Amino acid sequence: MIDETSLAALFDAAAGARARAYAPYSGFSVGAAVLGAGGAIFAGCNVENAAYPVGACAEVGALSAMVAGGETRLAAILVIGGGAGLCTPCGACRQRIREFAGPDAAVVxxxxxxxxxxFTAGELLPESFGPEILQGARP
Structure with a gap:
């Protein structure tokens, strides 16, 4: 799945991003870090907005950084939040993760x-719709 060295680096990157999150409305800071297939790590944090629906999740920031960095496949993603519960990706972010990850990609x-x-991406979004479904689907 993911080795301990990569896991530690992902955790550090996500925790650092979480510390810089912009969450003045909810007070719920989230950080995410993606391990690209090439081995590079990309981080992002949540960014809230006074017009609530236009904020951005931490996963969106990390995935955007990955794509901007030239990667289009991820091996793992780590999401860190506070509170007692699990801070799993929202439904929209699960689909975004799926765009760049196979079902065996690690979601920590x-x-x-x-x-x-x-988790694996497949466990979080079973029977998902991914890019390969579109291959050969056009008339």
Missing amino acids: IAGPEGVRRR
Whole structure:
């Protein structure tokens, strides 16, 4: 799945991004870090907006950074949030992750104390709609 060195680097990058999150309305800061297929790490944080629906999730920032960095496949993503519960990606972010990840990609959920749970992309979004479904679908 993901080796401990990469996991530690993802955690550090996501925690650093979380510390810079812009969450003045909810007070719920989230950080995410993506391990690209090439081995590079890309981080993002949530950015809220006074017009609530136009904020951006941390996963969106990390995935955008990955694409801007020239990667289009991810091996793993780590999401870190506060509180007692799991800060798993929202439905829209699960679909965004799926765009760049196969069903076996690691999705690691963490809190400030460390890793809380590990999933695969397929476990979080079973029977998902991905880019390969569109191949050959046009008349």
